[in-house]
Amino acid sequence: MTTNHDGALPPEPRLSEADRAAAFTKHQPVDRAAAFRAGRAPVPAKFIIWMAVVFVVLGLGGALVEHYFGGIGVATTPTTVFKLPATPKSPTGPEISASLPALMGLKYIAHASAPTFTLISQNDKHWALRNARGDVVVLTFENSTCNDICPVLGAEIKQAQLRLGTKSSKVIFVIVNSDPKDLAVNARPPALVIPGLLGLPHIYFLTAKLNRLNSVWSNYGLSVRVGAVAHQVAHNDVMYFIDTKGQLTALATPYANESTKGIFSLSAWNITRFAQGIANTASSLVK
Numbered sequence: 001m002t003t004n005h006d007g008a009l010p011p012e013p014r015l016s017e018a019d020r021a022a023a024f025t026k027h028q029p030v031d032r033a034a035a036f037r038a039g040r041a042p043v044p045a046k047f048i049i050w051m052a053v054v055f056v057v058l059g060l061g062g063a064l065v066e067h068y069f070g071g072i073g074v075a076t077t078p079t080t081v082f083k084l085p086a087t088p089k090s091p092t093g094p095e096i097s098a099s100l101p102a103l104m105g106l107k108y109i110a111h112a113s114a115p116t117f118t119l120i121s122q123n124d125k126h127w128a129l130r131n132a133r134g135d136v137v138v139l140t141f142e143n144s145t146c147n148d149i150c151p152v153l154g155a156e157i158k159q160a161q162l163r164l165g166t167k168s169s170k171v172i173f174v175i176v177n178s179d180p181k182d183l184a185v186n187a188r189p190p191a192l193v194i195p196g197l198l199g200l201p202h203i204y205f206l207t208a209k210l211n212r213l214n215s216v217w218s219n220y221g222l223s224v225r226v227g228a229v230a231h232q233v234a235h236n237d238v239m240y241f242i243d244t245k246g247q248l249t250a251l252a253t254p255y256a257n258e259s260t261k262g263i264f265s266l267s268a269w270n271i272t273r274f275a276q277g278i279a280n281t282a283s284s285l286v287k
Contacts, residue, residue, distance in 0.1 A: 100273060100277040103270065103277060104277045104278075105255075106277065108250045109249060109250060111247070114129060114240070114242045117219070119208045120206060121185075121205065121206055122185070122187055122188075122204065122205045124185050133244065133246055135244060136244060136285045137173075137240075137241075137242040138157075138171060139240040139242060140174070140176070141237070142191045143182070143191065143235075144183075144190065146195070150191050151194055152254070153195075153239075153254045155196075156271055156274045156278060157175075157197060157203070158195060158200070159272060159276075160275040160276070160279040161279075163276060163279035167282075168202065170286045171202065175191060175203075176207075176217075177205065177206060177208075178217070180213070180233065184207070192205050220238070220240065222238065238251060239254055241281050241282060249285060250281055
């Protein structure tokens with residue numbers, strides 16, 4: 001879901017690659033539940049202390065998810081460190097009765113080449129987008145630890161693959177790691193294990209060193225930010241459909257409800273509908 005903010009946001013500082021890497025090294029991420037406690041404006045130290053006392057007394061915790069939508073093939077604001085004030089907001093999403101394109105936030109792109117990349121799969125092998133020519137690629141982003149929208153999006157991917165039927169062998173699902181502090185290659189990444197995707201054919205979880213991942217994030221409009229407090233990390237949610245010629249054809253916006261405890265969920269009905277939308281869009285591109 002996308003949370004709209006009124007008023008202009010203050011410009012964020014641009015960091016060098018060295019500063020960015022240092023920021024990631026300094027701050028440890030956990031789930032996006034903790035990260036999305038609000039917007040991006042800096043918070044006075046006294047206010048942070050006051051809020052911390054309130055949290056302890058009232059036993060509050062968690063937050064609600066917030067999506068930032070990036071541009072297509074355009075570099076996003078450099079990954080940076082920012083403070084996250086605690087101002088929870090109720091999530092909203094498409095109406096249950098919405099059409100499939102509306103439910104998915106589906107948009108079609110004309111004549112845009114998918115930025116190429118080479119990353120490492122869960123099988124510890126290089127996976128290059130250029131080698132997928134001839135197949136349809138459904139590309140999205142999740143944290144390797146599956147502490148973001150992963151359980152919902154993973155369930156949708158699993159159902160979508162089943163709904164593709166005989167066309168499933170011509171559709172590759174690629175999930176790129178969005179967690180800057182868990183970059184290691186893992187034969188059993190939670191992002192595949194938790195939603196039951198591990199071992200299924202034509203599904204890859206890709207990771208790499210930070211500079212290489214950051215290039216992919218920027219090229220595909222993914223904004224990854226680390227909070228000023230340890231373990232806070234946040235990113236937007238986006239899904240691309242790449243045709244058999246390597247052209248960006250469509251994009252969708254995955255979404256889920258997030259509880260104050262950081263648990264992501266979506267009704268079974270909407271998971272099934274979103275999965276059907278993924279299958280329909282990918283199937284239409286199979287040659």
